[in-house]
Amino acid sequence: MNSADIPPGFYGTSDVARALGIKPASVRLLVHRGQLKRTAGTERHPLYAATDVAALLAKRRERAAA
Numbered sequence: 001m002n003s004a005d006i007p008p009g010f011y012g013t014s015d016v017a018r019a020l021g022i023k024p025a026s027v028r029l030l031v032h033r034g035q036l037k038r039t040a041g042t043e044r045h046p047l048y049a050a051t052d053v054a055a056l057l058a059k060r061r062e063r064a065a066a
Helices: 015-018 024-032 050-065
Strands: 046-048
Touching: 015 024, 015 046, 015 050, 046 050
Parallel strands: none
Antiparallel strands: none
């Protein structure tokens, strides 16, 4: 999916991976573990809510600071 096709307030898999500093395969693992939820898109091109990504990023930063 082209980044121009992503509606405001959502991120694609590669965008989430870049924001969290992980690989796209690790994003799929976060979904499998229930730590991140697909909120839109298709099975092949899932989209993730920006608020969910921000919450996960804050949680990871908090854990790293502890």
